[in-house]
Amino acid sequence: xxxxxxxxxxxxxxxxxxxxxxxxxxxxxxxxxxxxxxxxxxxxxxxxxxxxxxxxxxxxxxxxxxxxxxxxxxxxxxxxxxxxxxxxxxxxxxxxxxxxxxxxxxxxxxxxxxxxxxxxxxxxxxxxxxxxxxxxxxxxxxxxxxxxxxxxxxxxxxxxxxxxxxxxxxxxxxxxxxxxxxxxxxxxxxxxxxxxxxxxxxxxxxxxxxxxxxxxxxxxxxxxxxxxxxxxxxxxxxxxxxxxxxxxxxxxxxxxxxxxxxxxxxxxxxxxxxxxxxxxxxxxxxxxxxxxxxxxxxxxxxxxxxxxxxxxxxxxxxxxxxxxxxxxxxxxxxxxxxxxxxxxxxxxxxxxxxxx
Amino acid sequence: xxxxxxxxxxxxxxxxxxxxxxxxxxxxxxxxxxxxxxxxxxxxxxxxxxxxxxxxxxxxxxxxxxxxxxxxxxxxxxxxxxxxxxxxxxxxxxxxxxxxxxxxxxxxxxxxxxxxxxxxxxxxxxxxxxxxxxxxxxxxxxxxxxxxxxxxxxxxxxxxxxxxxxxxxxxxxxxxxxxxxxxxxxxxxxxxxxxxxxxxxxxxxxxxxxxxxxxxxxxxxxxxxxxxxxxxxxxxxxxxxxxxxxxxxxxxxxxxxxxxxxxxxxxxxxxxxxxxxxxxxxxxxxxxxxxxxxxxxxxxxxxxx
Numbered sequence: 001x002x003x004x005x006x007x008x009x010x011x012x013x014x015x016x017x018x019x020x021x022x023x024x025x026x027x028x029x030x031x032x033x034x035x036x037x038x039x040x041x042x043x044x045x046x047x048x049x050x051x052x053x054x055x056x057x058x059x060x061x062x063x064x065x066x067x068x069x070x071x072x073x074x075x076x077x078x079x080x081x082x083x084x085x086x087x088x089x090x091x092x093x094x095x096x097x098x099x100x101x102x103x104x105x106x107x108x109x110x111x112x113x114x115x116x117x118x119x120x121x122x123x124x125x126x127x128x129x130x131x132x133x134x135x136x137x138x139x140x141x142x143x144x145x146x147x148x149x150x151x152x153x154x155x156x157x158x159x160x161x162x163x164x165x166x167x168x169x170x171x172x173x174x175x176x177x178x179x180x181x182x183x184x185x186x187x188x189x190x191x192x193x194x195x196x197x198x199x200x201x202x203x204x205x206x207x208x209x210x211x212x213x214x215x216x217x218x219x220x221x222x223x224x225x226x227x228x229x230x231x232x233x234x235x236x237x238x239x240x241x242x243x244x245x246x247x248x249x250x251x252x253x254x255x256x257x258x259x260x261x262x263x264x265x266x267x268x269x270x271x272x273x274x275x276x277x278x279x280x281x282x283x284x285x286x287x288x289x290x291x292x293x294x295x296x297x298x299x300x301x302x303x304x305x306x307x308x309x310x311x312x313x314x315x316x317x318x319x320x321x322x323x324x325x326x327x328x329x330x331x332x333x334x335x336x337x338x339x340x341x342x343x344x345x346x347x348x349x350x351x352x353x354x355x356x
Numbered sequence: 357x358x359x360x361x362x363x364x365x366x367x368x369x370x371x372x373x374x375x376x377x378x379x380x381x382x383x384x385x386x387x388x389x390x391x392x393x394x395x396x397x398x399x400x401x402x403x404x405x406x407x408x409x410x411x412x413x414x415x416x417x418x419x420x421x422x423x424x425x426x427x428x429x430x431x432x433x434x435x436x437x438x439x440x441x442x443x444x445x446x447x448x449x450x451x452x453x454x455x456x457x458x459x460x461x462x463x464x465x466x467x468x469x470x471x472x473x474x475x476x477x478x479x480x481x482x483x484x485x486x487x488x489x490x491x492x493x494x495x496x497x498x499x500x501x502x503x504x505x506x507x508x509x510x511x512x513x514x515x516x517x518x519x520x521x522x523x524x525x526x527x528x529x530x531x532x533x534x535x536x537x538x539x540x541x542x543x544x545x546x547x548x549x550x551x552x553x554x555x556x557x558x559x560x561x562x563x564x565x566x567x568x569x570x571x572x573x574x575x576x577x578x579x580x581x582x583x584x585x586x587x588x589x590x591x592x593x594x595x596x597x598x599x600x601x602x603x604x605x606x607x608x609x610x611x612x613x614x615x616x617x618x619x620x621x622x623x624x625x626x627x628x629x630x631x632x633x634x635x636x637x638x639x640x641x642x643x644x645x646x647x648x649x650x651x652x653x654x655x656x657x658x659x660x661x
Contacts (some may be wrong), residue, residue, distance in 0.1 A: 036460065036571035038467040068572055152614070158621065185613045186621035192575040193566045195606070198370055202610035205362040217573075222470075224363050241470055241568060355621040 027054055027088060027266055030081035031065040032074060035095035035191040037216070041235040042190065042252070043067060046092045046115075049254030056121020057258045059328050061095070071095025073104060082107040088265045091115065093190070094159055101126060113261060116161050116321050117339055127257060130278030132168035132340065134250035134286060135212070135306045136314035137300050138232045140231060141247050141289075142210040143180050145230055146173075146298045152208030153184045154199045154220045158355045160215045164343040168314040169212055176299070177348035183208055184352055193219040204229055210247075221245060230291065237287040248300070249287035254269055256282055276337060280308045315340055320348035363611060368499055371603025373398075373557040375502045378588070378595045379444050379509050384430075386513060386528035386590055387546035388652035391605050392448025393433055395578025397453020401426040401558025403459035403466075406569035410469045417548050419559050426555015429455055434547045441656040452578070460571040471567050495657070498560050503596075510592040524548060526650035529657045539657055554578065558598065583625060587636035594639055598638035602632045607620025 021256055029049050033043040050063050063088065067079045074096050081089050082103055088288060091100045092115040104112045104124045117126040142151045155162050166184060173180045185199040194217075200220035204227050211231040213220040218241040224231035225242035233239065233249025248269055257275065264270040277283030286304055288296045306312035313334035319327045322345065330336040345356050379393055384391050405422025409415055433451050436442040513519040522542055525532040531541050562569045562575070580602065588594035605628035612624055 038460070038571045040570065123536065183614045183616065185610050186625070187610075188625040189575070191572070192372075193568075193570060193573045194561055194575065194577070195368070197566055198607055199364060199610045199614075201362070201366045202607065202614045205366070206611070206614045217566075217570060218568065222567065224365050225395060240468060311471065333399075354617045 004037045014269055021097060025037055026059075027057075027061045027262060028084075028086040029061055029063045029262055030086035030089040030273045032069050032077055032081070032089070032091045032093075033067040033097060034069060034071060035216050036068050037065070039191055039216045040218050040238060041098075043092070043216065045235050045252040046090070048260040050090075053258050053262045057266070058264055061262055069096075075099035077102045079106070082110045087111060087132065087178055088113065088262060088270075092200070094161060095191065111265055117208070120274060122272055124271075125261075125274070127261075127275040127277075129252055129254075129283040131161075131250055131252070132164045132314055133278045134284050135165045135168040136172035136307065136312075137286060137303050138248060138250065138301055139169035139174075140176050141296055141300050142169070142212065142230075142232075142291060143173030143175070143177035143290060144299065146177070146180065146210045148207045148209045149177070149179055150181045150183060150207045150209065152203035152211045153182060154196055154203065154211065154213040154215055155184055155186045156168075156215045157188060157189045159188060159238035160341055163346070164315075164340050165214050166350070167347045168345065171314055171319075171347060172303075174349055180350075182350055184350075186355065187215060189215070191216045193217040193258075196220050197223050200224065201308060218242070233287060239287065239290070244291060246287070247291055248289045250286040251287055253283055253285050267336065278307070279304060279308065321345050322348055322350060324348060362609060363639060365495075366652050367600070367607045368495060368605045370607050371600045372499050373565065373577060374581050374584060374602060375497070375562045375596060375599035376505065376560065377426060377554050377557035377578060378468045378584045379502070379505050379592065379597055380550035380557075381582055382585045382588070382592060382595055383509060383513070383522070383553075384546045384550035385585055385653055386526045386614045386650055387522050387543045388529055388650050388655070388657070389437060389445045389543050389547055390448065391430070391451070391547060391550055392445060393429065393455060394445040394550075394582050395574055396452035397426040397429040397551050397554035397573070398455075398558035398574045398578045398581075399459040400429050400455045400462075401572060402562040402634030403463035403558075405555070405559035406469075406562040407462060409563055410466055415471070415563060418563055419556070421510055422563075423552045425551070426551040426558060427434070428464050428551070430547045430551020430554070433551070435655065438543055438547070441658050444656065452583065454478075456574075459507070463569050463571060463573030466569055467571075469568070471563060472488050475621075480638055483498060496564055498564060499649070500554075506592050506596045513592065521657075523650070526564025526652055529652040529655070533659055539659065543657075549635045554581075559582070565617065584632070584636075586649075587633055589636070589639075594636060597639070598632050598636050601635055602628050 014059035019276055035046040037043050053061055073171045078099055079271050088111045090113045094116045100112050100114045104121050112124040114126050116128040119125050133263045153166055155222050183203055186201050187195050196215045196217055197219040199337040209229045211220055211224045213234050218238040221231040221238050221242045225245035230247055231245050233246050235253055236250045237253050239246045315335040317329035330339055381394055401422040404425035405418045408421035409418025436447040437444050523539055525539050526541050533539050584595055584598040588598045609624035609627045613621055
């Protein structure tokens with residue numbers, strides 16, 4: 001909020017014509033975050049990317065961020081950045097999609113980058129990371145580590161990105177433990193630590209002993225730690241919150257991509273395109289494997305290497321839906337990117353109903 | 357511990373911060389002041405309390421500082437609405453925005469710090485009783501305090517002379533003033549009490565509930581507490597029912613999801629709000645006569661000289 005106020009003050013100064021004379025040459029890069037930068041997860045990692053831009057490009061850029069922007073009310077914030085001379089704007093949540101596109105139409109000279117989106121325009125690029133690759137690895141670890149045979153998942157919203165993550169996690173677990181069961185709880189929020197903790201408690205109370213999450217705070221992992229159970233960090237290495245419980249974490253690393261895109265704008269080579277990097281590109285990284293026996297660690301490392309080398313795809317065909325029907329294989333030996341990005345079904349073996 | 361006991365324990369911890377914050381706001385509103393800044397005061401309590409607990413490595417100091425922070429925020433609000441007779445709705449909204457922002461600033465250096473759990477009450481013999489042992493004798497101190505607080509507020513408002521004075525001021529401040537009752541002083545005290553409660557509720561979130569601090573972690577609980585007061589028709593007992601009903605529905609819907617009962621998750625997420633509103637509306641209807649808001653609620657008072 002403070003930063004937002006500072007940003008507004010800066011914007012006002014510019015509007016009144018008292019901005020720095022060098023504003024013309026400098027590229028102003030703006031960021032819209034869905035949560036607070038201190039969430040230790042999703043928004044925190046995007047902010048690390050913003051800092052990387054400042055570090056690498058120094059005097060050639062200037063960055064601004066607006067944090068905790070509600071998805072339903074994001075258009076004002078995005079337009080605010082566009083209006084105040086930002087040449088490149090990153091909007092970092094799925095729900096910012098339509099507002100970003102609307103603002104982009106009004107500001108054709110501003111470049112937009114929408115994270116995890118599926119719609120592009122001449123000045124709107126999309127980018128995402130193949131988190132589901134990491135989720136396949138943690139699924140295998142969960143499948144090996146569970147004693148009760150029930151693994152849990154705290155989900156934010158039933159959107160394709162999250163659903164694909166659950167499927168990948170489950171397929172990973174199933175690949176090493178055919179009888180494994182999964183329980184999923186939706187909290188309908190990206191960030192509500194207390195509610196995430198309650199969801200984790202509910203899962204643990206129902207026999208789950210390894211917990212994965214697709215919400216942004218360390219609360220679920222911390223509940224696992226408090227109960228002597230296991231879990232995985234989300235988006236960021238959360239080991240300090242759960243030194244005994246965190247098996248590993250799927251870490252998003254946006255730094256390389258953000259620096260590259262800011263450079264492209266400066267050099268005039270920026271194009272609207274879709275980037276979807278995974279473990280191989282370094283956009284997704286795995287935190288150190290801990291709190292597990294050596295054989296499980298070895299398995300995880302081998303899987304990680306295989307995915308990196310392109311030898312293994314979590315959604316290799318055949319993939320079956322819950323009703324047993326086979327999903328048409330539109331990719332090369334696996335589901336196509338579009339199929340994964342638009343995934344709206346659970347795979348066979350998950351005996352829960354996906355909220356539509 | 358059986359699954360049933362575990363669920364009950366979770367319900368209690370989910371309901372407690374709502375109950376504490378709602379009690380504070382209830383007293384403030386009964387005195388005739390609408391403070392929409394509960395969320396901001398809670399956020400400040402959570403941030404300052406956590407910062408102090410980490411700095412001094414003491415939960416007690418953390419709680420004290422959290423309560424003080426909430427009280428200080430309420431003091432600021434009182435300065436505006438009592439001292440300067442400013443608009444209460446506007447000032448309250450400003451207090452929330454200010455509190456959320458300032459708490460982010462104060463808490464920033466403590467992002468990532470963590471505290472060890474506070475051990476719950478343990479009475480040898482009683483706590484180990486099967487069934488009810490953990491539930492009745494194994495909670496953290498906040499839980500017992502919140503229940504005692506409810507009883508105390510109910511007795512104060514309903515059975516004490518000062519409580520009657522406070523209610524009279526809330527119903528009609530002009531008449532109360534004409535009778536020589538100290539309108540502004542009573543309202544100041546009521547507001548400070550509300551702030552202390554909100555601060556305490558905030559500390560509960562950061563020190564007991566999640567044991568870490570992060571910006572915006574109150575996630576709208578202050579607003580829920582505010583709504584509870586209205587739907588409880590400004591009655592402590594109903595606020596208690598409302599808070600626990602809300603906590604119960606919140607936790608049960610998560611269990612229902614994990615238990616795979618097949619209802620849409622979005623519907624289940626809405627259940628706590630629907631259930632609480634329905635129940636409290638029905639409760640209020642059942643009394644035969646409608647219980648309205650305190651007569652002077654939200655109106656600025658400027659004593660005539």
